[in-house]
Amino acid sequence: GGVTVFLFFFLSLQIALYLGKRDFVDNVDSVEVVGAWFMYVYLACAFRYGSDDLDVIGLSFRRDIWIKRIQVYPPTGETPTKTPMLESLMKKVGDQGAPFSFQMPTNLPCSVSLQPGSNDSGKACGVDFEVKAYIANNKDSADEVIDKKDTCRLIIRKIQFAPATNNPGPKAEVSKQFMMTDKPVHLEASLEKEIYYHGDPIKMNVKINNETNKTVKKIKVSVEQVTNVALYSSDTYAKDVFTAEYGETVNANSTFDKTYDFTPLLSNNKEKRGISVDGRLKDEDTCLASTTLSQGDKEMQGIIVSYKVKVNLFVASGGDVTVELPLTLMCPKPAGECNVSRNCARNVSCDFSLFLVHDR
Template sequence: MSPKHIVFKKISKDKSVGVYMGKRDFVDHVDSVDPVDGVLLIDPEQLKGKKAYVTLSCTFRYGGDDMDVLGIAFRREIYISIRQIYPPLQDKEQGILTKVQDKLLRKLGVNAYPFFFEFPDNLPCSVGLQPAPKDVGKHCAVEFEVKAFCAESQDAKVRKRSSVRLMIRKVQYAPENLGPAPCVETTRDFLMSDKPLHMEASLQKQTYYHGEPIKVRVKISNDSNKNVRNIIISVEQIASVVLYSNDSYMKAVATEDSGDSVDSGAKLDKVYTLLPLLANNRERLGIALDGKLKHEDTNLASSSIIKEGVLKEVLGILVSYRIVVKLIVGGEVGVELPFQLMHPKPDTVKESELEDEVVFEEFKRTNLKGMAEDEDEGNVSTGEH
């Protein structure tokens, strides 16, 4: 039997507008991004002559909305695009519809209208920094949102009862063409030692999936007169907040303190296993996480893949990972192995395989503890930046 198609919906409190979307995750393929498409259902009696609009926005938040330090606004709209959906500016029959839109329009009737947005190619992916356990305000995050509302004009004040807001995500998956497995080596000479210490560290591949153990092979030839007293291997996450001050946060998200030693003149060839998981880093402030929807759990942020030629300054928060191998030899001898941590690309259902039956699921706004669902009321910014 063909899989049923789940459609996420959200209706305004006064029933004037409702949004229906076939998915909440939109994939950044680096060279292109899935367009945002859906259907707006309006109630002409509730609209009372007003117009209906849909916006797609990308917002960078830094701390709570009420924070303002040295005149710096901690909430910035990176991008916003607005469409007037009703009254329609073009005939419904003229537009090119996705299969989901076509099914929804037939199911919802004459008061349903399609909408469509293209992402620009220079927007960041959905990612945020983990707040402290007691924080209840907005944390540092890049967020995407679809908002529908009715008003006399796009610049008029919007009543909360006449609007709906839907959190969506822009995500990246592991590339199909994987790069070479990382391998690095170093040689260290010591004072009063005729021969050096040599170390080589390598991974089995360049890209690992969330929840997958990472095996690190460490080979040491200690021809020096020093003793290696300990070997420490860690997975480090580097989150660079590039939009404002180019701050970088480096956090070890998995560590293996092996206690292994390598005496002078000895060798070692050993594989160490590390498993970077959010579950082991719940209490740590500043860990970068993938954006989440509803009250679903999330995971450590995926590595950022940047399209060539795009200015990094507009990309919000960039995330990368590396394995660090340190030898304790009086001082430290260390090497770094950059790698990618991502989700595999999920199996997609072809539109032609979908059943005619559509299953509706309520679309809830992500809430942080202590926050109301709709936190602002007022003018909706317009224009495309």
């Protein structure tokens, strides 16, 4: 019926994991629902901070942030809410199907990766979400070793879209007085709107009132990505994802008013190690990591991303004047229903359900 389903087979085709989508949207106040032997499925949010090779020498290369496990066979009596996707899958697999769903809490981070360097190999560091189905011989046995042939797994993503309402942008101003001058340089910067989409030009208005006897030699505009990695401790990394210098001068006792357009893009930052990017599936295209939205009252672990725009004035024989503005950079929520595409701004499908087929 035109429905896209992700399907993974393991256990000599005796167990199959069906997913209607691999992207699950974090709406800040809620997260989309993920849908004598025993069959379990678990969903894990983890932070990967090293290569798989480290596991060979006994070092842990990932830390689980959140895990939830459910028993899907034998049935426990709990059934997920029926959706069009779930009903379609039930018709396809019949009585062998075991439907299930997960509800992720709102304080989990989104899927974000740290861009590796040119000489780095293996999986990138970052936050990922994994759905794993496996067959166990014992009920709720933590010590049982599960054979790989009795397991299938699939990486999914948790993503956020920009809110539907877009408010007027922030404004900031500063005045700075220099030696040998009685009056200051006044700098004001403002963004046209609060939220910008990846790939769209950012419009910023800059106003300068130079009441000094000095000349403003040039103007520098930069966009800084701030990545906060919150695990055992909180570490913050700041990297410029856009920088431009404009050789426009503002003479003594004069004013200046101009709107600048600029666009921070991942394609211009491919060589920068440690840039945060939106989580990707296999080798598909991605973009700079979106701003992380949160409710503010819940502690969040993992990777939290924010942006700020800086405007620097370089004053002759005087130093500089700097002002900063917060920037929200996100993907727009798709209008209506759509299929998952490689375009970051439309990386979502319409509906989803999770389904397990068993035949043992």
